[in-house]
Amino acid sequence: MSPLKRIYHKDAYDTGLPVGSYWEAVTPAPERDPVCEGDIETDVAVIGAGFTGLSAALHLAQDFGFAPVVLDSAQVGWGASGRNAGFNCMGGGKISDAAYAKRWGEADLAEFYGAQVRATEVVAELIDAQGLDVDAQPRGEWLMAHRPQDYAHFREEAAFLERISGVRSEIIPPEALRDHGVNGAGFHGAMWSDVGFCLNPRKYVFGLADALRRAGGRIFGDSTVERIERLSDGRFALHTAQGRVVAEKLVLAGNGYNSENLPDWMAGRYTPVVSHIMVTEPMGDNVLADQGWRVNQMSCDTRKMLHYFRLLPDGRMLFGMRGTPNLGPRDRWRMPNAVRADFDAMFPAWRGVRTAYHWSGLICVARNLVPYVGPIGDWEGAFTAMAFHGNGVSMASYSGKVLAGMVAGRPYQEPLPDAMRAEPRRYPIAPMRRFGLPAAFKWYGWQDR
Numbered sequence: 099m100s101p102l103k104r105i106y107h108k109d110a111y112d113t114g115l116p117v118g119s120y121w122e123a124v125t126p127a128p129e130r131d132p133v134c135e136g137d138i139e140t141d142v143a144v145i146g147a148g149f150t151g152l153s154a155a156l157h158l159a160q161d162f163g164f165a166p167v168v169l170d171s172a173q174v175g176w177g178a179s180g181r182n183a184g185f186n187c188m189g190g191g192k193i194s195d196a197a198y199a200k201r202w203g204e205a206d207l208a209e210f211y212g213a214q215v216r217a218t219e220v221v222a223e224l225i226d227a228q229g230l231d232v233d234a235q236p237r238g239e240w241l242m243a244h245r246p247q248d249y250a251h252f253r254e255e256a257a258f259l260e261r262i263s264g265v266r267s268e269i270i271p272p273e274a275l276r277d278h279g280v281n282g283a284g285f286h287g288a289m290w291s292d293v294g295f296c297l298n299p300r301k302y303v304f305g306l307a308d309a310l311r312r313a314g315g316r317i318f319g320d321s322t323v324e325r326i327e328r329l330s331d332g333r334f335a336l337h338t339a340q341g342r343v344v345a346e347k348l349v350l351a352g353n354g355y356n357s358e359n360l361p362d363w364m365a366g367r368y369t370p371v372v373s374h375i376m377v378t379e380p381m382g383d384n385v386l387a388d389q390g391w392r393v394n395q396m397s398c399d400t401r402k403m404l405h406y407f408r409l410l411p412d413g414r415m416l417f418g419m420r421g422t423p424n425l426g427p428r429d430r431w432r433m434p435n436a437v438r439a440d441f442d443a444m445f446p447a448w449r450g451v452r453t454a455y456h457w458s459g460l461i462c463v464a465r466n467l468v469p470y471v472g473p474i475g476d477w478e479g480a481f482t483a484m485a486f487h488g489n490g491v492s493m494a495s496y497s498g499k500v501l502a503g504m505v506a507g508r509p510y511q512e513p514l515p516d517a518m519r520a521e522p523r524r525y526p527i528a529p530m531r532r533f534g535l536p537a538a539f540k541w542y543g544w545q546d547r
């Protein structure tokens with residue numbers, strides 16, 4: 099039995115269960131990485147082969163000459179990084195602008211927006227520099243108003259976004275949605291912002307791993323780190339079932355797949371939240387026209403209980419949402435119908451279109467609703483980044499780069515607001531925090547009315 103303490107049903111962490119994602123079907127896995135065996139010494143060990151861990155390792159290898167060893171419980175991209183919706187968008191926090199400014203000030207809020215824009219650019223730079231083919235789709239993000247009052251705020255929001263981040267937006271009135279190819283039931287207008295793009299996340303994460311291997315890093319799969327020991331000389335010994343990695347520096351990049359006791363500092367400082375995705379069968383131009391949807395850019399609605407959707411390169415629609423407080427057999431049985439019901443309500447013309455794939459994964463939220471990038475408590479030489487609040491394609495890649503600078507002791511000239519440096523506080527009654535999720539979902543749902 100795993101010595102790791104986790105707060106969700108064991109199925110959520112079972113690397114033997116099929117994920118069942120569309121990305122697996124269109125992007126087959128490369129050769130498996132070997133299991134970590136015996137004693138290995140290195141300058142930096144990284145736990146987690148997702149965007150955070152791989153970006154940190156790649157930047158450490160390329161920019162600072164480290165020889166990183168990356169360990170994952172499964173294989174590259176098994177966590178959220180290989181199964182997300184592929185939106186390389188702004189985001190990373192869930193806090194309102196007003197609450198952020200009140201707590202950390204206007205200047206820090208501007209820095210946070212700066213980090214979000216840079217995060218989308220860092221992804222583009224990585225893709226470019228490594229020559230990755232990630233099926234990138236056209237630039238831009240659509241925000242669909244689900245109530246007239248949300249539409250009424252768009253003009254003000256667009257002006258604010260441009261002022262604080264330089265990102266330009268356009269407002270589309272409800273009667274012009276079909277002409278713009280973004281028609282759905284219950285949309286009361288849209289805001290298009292000139293930032294980010296969609297990609298195939300599995301191609302992107304595999305591309306980062308390949309780049310790391312080329313830069314001299316090593317990746318071990320099926321190698322859960324069960325314990326981190328602090329040696330008397332200050333180094334870290336990472337114990338797996340069959341091996342031990344001794345490293346001078348440590349990066350922990352487990353995000354929603356973290357544990358309460360790896361290390362104990364982590365207990366209660368993060369909350370995994372389940373996100374679900376369905377993908378339809380391919381639709382021809384006529385079926386797409388029935389609904390009046392033709393754009394293939396990132397799209398989401400204004401709900402707090404967010405829906406996110408995109409048209410895939412092969413004419414399928416991807417549609418995602420949150421909504422279960424666990425990931426056991428009951429949730430996996432219940433959610434496909436719940437997701438389908440919301441999809442049908444939003445896109446009624448596609449009721450007859452079959453669901454071809456459905457899968458789920460864990461994102462990560464923090465009590466202060468902003469990501470964290472920084473040290474692990476008072477452990478000198480150990481760092482982590484987490485809590486991207488469902489927006490980690492850009493923010494995890496970016497945070498990995500920032501982590502690399504911290505590990506090397508040579509910080510990059512990239513924005514890192516105070517809010518993202520603040521050590522995540524523990525949730526009150528932390529062992530029970532998962533049980534608060536249904537009430538939180540209800541509260542958000544009520545606010546969305």
Ligand SMILES: Cc1cc2nc3c(=O)[nH]c(=O)nc-3n(C[C@H](O)[C@H](O)[C@H](O)COP(=O)(O)OP(=O)(O)OC[C@H]3O[C@@H](n4cnc5c(N)ncnc54)[C@H](O)[C@@H]3O)c2cc1C
Pocket residue numbers: 102145146147148149150151169170171172173175176177178179180181182183184185186187321322323324351352353354355356357360373374375418457458459460461462483484486487488489490491492493494
């Ligand atoms: C369904 C879904 C849709 C999403 N859609 C989007 C989107 O469109 N855009 C966006 O920006 N973000 C999206 N996200 C969020 C985004 O995918 C994550 O924020 C991001 O992938 C986090 O990357 P990471 O590397 O920090 O963590 P992960 O990719 O989750 O990787 C963590 C890894 O750590 C490993 N691990 C944990 N503990 C150990 C251990 N003890 N030993 C060894 N290995 C360990 C796990 O096996 C895992 O592979 C989505 C997430 C989900 C689940």
